[in-house]
Amino acid sequence: MKESGLGRIPLPFFRWRGFTIRIFLITILPVLVIILAIVFLSQYLHLREMRMMVGDRNLRSVRLAADNIANQLQDKREILLLYEKTTSQNPKYLDIEPYFDRGIAIFDISTNHFQPITSTFPLESVDPDTVRTWQSMPVDTISDPISISIGKESLAIIAVPGPDEKIFVGAFDPQKFLKNSVENLMAAASVSIWIKDPHQILYAATTTAYISENPPNILDNQDSSHIPDGIRILPAKNGDLVISYTPIDGTDWLIIYEETWGSVASPLINTTFYMPLILIPLFVIAVIALWFGARQIVIPLQKLQQQSLQLGRGDFAAIQETVGGIEEIQNLQQQLIQVSQELQLVQGNLHQYIGALTAGVENERQNLARELHDDTLQSLIALQQRVQMSELQQQQKGIENHPDLVELKGLVQKSIQNLRRLVRGLRSAYLDDFGLVSAVKILVEEMRSGQNILIELEVQGQEQRLPETVELAFYRITQEALSNVIRHSNARQAVVLFSFSDPLVVIEIKDDGEGFNVPDQMDAFAPSGHYGLLGMSERADLVGAELVISSIPGKGTRVRVEYRR
Structure with a gap:
């Protein structure tokens, strides 16, 4: 009997059968997928919150720096206003240089020309938009810082209206001023900082060559004075970027602080990201356990099941083969x-x-x-x-x-x-006196007389006498088979064939009747009172012959008995 599926471990991509594949696909694989999904999702949420925490920390530092810059600019405004009020008295008492390192001047609106008070003042005139802005300023007010490019350098100026269409203007270097204000922010590794207005970058610094010298594009083309502070997480080639930004009060300046996540994350945090990889050896262990279960439990049980089925059919030698496990x-x-x-x-x-x-x-x-x-x-x-x-x-x-x-x-x-x-x-007296073939010939003649069925007898080879018990068993089997043909098959024709070939003797009874489903066990029809198949099987076993009954519904039946002398 063919034992399909034994000796091989059933795998998911081969077939859906057996305990092994069902336990793998229904239990182990879904649980593993769920665990992996939970671990990776929790890891993702954990890292996102960690990045946001770093962003919050940086945002607080940036806010402090913005407040510091705003306070220093306010000091510059107040010094310039104080200078305007005391210039007619004795301006030498005021030390202007620490506040306006590029000097101060008086701007004549009518001539659009500066009259430098200090020799370091670099401007001669300003654009008409700036002039109109200064003309509209009330007395005793101070303008917001205005950034002006001079070649590759930048200059920041603050204006205070004076009498007779005169404007007192103080100038300072924004690079130097802002560098001193934000140098504490550059203490961390892998950071970049930009301070910009809507038109240009006033200050830029970085501690790593892997961060772009330009600010992130998502903040370009926006009015800095209307941008609220916030945090952005952007992907980058060398790791995610944690960006914190905030506007500076009293100006249209914006501070952008950028830090790479890799410089913030400690080796322990980076290690936790790979913790789910621990599931890989666990998965391997699960597969090995599954393989062990298949080789040592499932396959031996399948073999034992097949042997038990063969044992039930009377094959006592099948159960002797070791299944292992x-x-x-x-x-x-x-x-x-x-x-x-x-x-x-x-x-x-x-x-x-x-x-x-x-x-x-x-x-x-x-x-x-x-x-x-x-x-x-x-x-x-x-x-x-x-x-x-x-x-x-x-x-x-x-x-x-x-x-x-x-x-x-x-x-x-x-x-x-x-x-x-x-x-x-x-x-049959003919059986003892004339042998099996003659007795069956008489039997065929008697059974077809009065019946609407043609029964033929064919003999192949030279007839030889068999032991008395064998001839009697063959005669009874033929008698029972022909009786079944007449009573149950509704056949129109039947053939009894004898074949004598040393050492094999075969007798076949074939018909073209209705046929039936042959049971696995010949005693299947016994509970209903039909003992014919069981009797033929027992007679064949008693003389050491082999009985094979084959039938297909609608295509007739064949009864074959083989005996080796």
């Missing part, structure tokens, strides 16, 4: 072997009993047939002769065909025919 499975196989040995012993005794019972039945049949033939049949023949003598006596008296004698003669003759058929059914 864990100790419990081996113990189970040993118990099945012990049970099979006991069952084999019981079956052997049962076969001996059935053989003896069959032999006793055949002997009784033979004795009954002999008694019926030698006693009852002879008495009927004697009665028939007396009836014939009575007919002759009546004819001598001139009475022809006496009704009573005619009726009695017919009854006696019919009884003799029935009795002879009964005797042949109990024990």
Whole structure:
């Protein structure tokens, strides 16, 4: 019998069958996927919150720096306002240089020209938009810082309106001023800082070559005075960027602080990102455990299941093959072997009993047939002769065909025919005297007479006599098979074929009837009172022959018996 699927571990991509694949796909794989999803999702959320925490920390530092810059600019405004008010008195008492390192000047609106008060003041004029802005300023007010580019350098100026369309202007270097204000922010590694207005970058610094010297594009083309402070996380080639930004009060300046996540994350935090990789060896262990379970439990149980099925069909040798596996499975196989040995012993005794019972039945049949033939049949023949003598006596008296004698003669003759058929059914005299083929030939002739079925007998090879028990078993099997054909098959034709070839003798009974589904066990029809198949199987077993019955519904039936001499 073909044992499909044994000796191989069923895998998901091969087929959906067996305990192994079901436990893998239904239990292990979904649980593993869920665990991986939970771990990676929690890791992602954890890292995102960690980045936001770094962003919050940087935002607080940037706000402090922005407040510091705003306070220093306010000091510059107040010094310039104070200078404007005291210039007519004694301006030498005010030290302007720490606040306006590029000098101060008086701007004449009518001429659009600066009159430097200090020699370091670099401007001669400003654009008309700036002039209009200064003209609209009320007295005793101070302008916001205005950034002006001078070549590759930048200059910041603050203006205070004075009398007679005069504007007091103070100038300072924004690079130097802002560098001193934000130098504490550059203490960390891998950071960049930009301070910009809507038109240009006033200050830029970085501690790493891997961060762009330009501010992030998401903040370009926006009015800095209307941008609220916030945090952005942007992906980058060298790691995510944590960006914090805030506007500077009283100006249109914006501070942008950028830090790479890799410089913030400690080795321990980076290590936790790879913690889910621990599941890989766990997965490998699970696969190994599954493989072990398949090799040591599932496959041995599958083999043992197949052996048990063969044992149920009477193959006692199949259970002897070792299936391996864990100790419990081996113990189970040993118990099945012990049970099979006991069952084999019981079956052997049962076969001996059935053989003896069959032999006793055949002997009784033979004795009954002999008694019926030698006693009852002879008495009927004697009665028939007396009836014939009575007919002759009546004819001598001139009475022809006496009704009573005619009726009695017919009854006696019919009884003799029935009795002879009964005797042949109990024990064929042709079987003992002329052999199996001749006995079956007579059987075929008797069974097809009066039946609407054609039964043919074919013989291949040279007929040879077999042991008496074998010939009797073949004769009974043929008798039962032809009886089934007549009673159940609704066949139109049947063939009985004998084949003699040394050392094999085969007899086949085929028909073109309705056919049926052949059961795995010949005793399947016994509960319903049909013992024909079981009787044929037992007779074949008793003489060491092999019986094979094959049938397809609608395509007839074939009964084949093989015997090796």
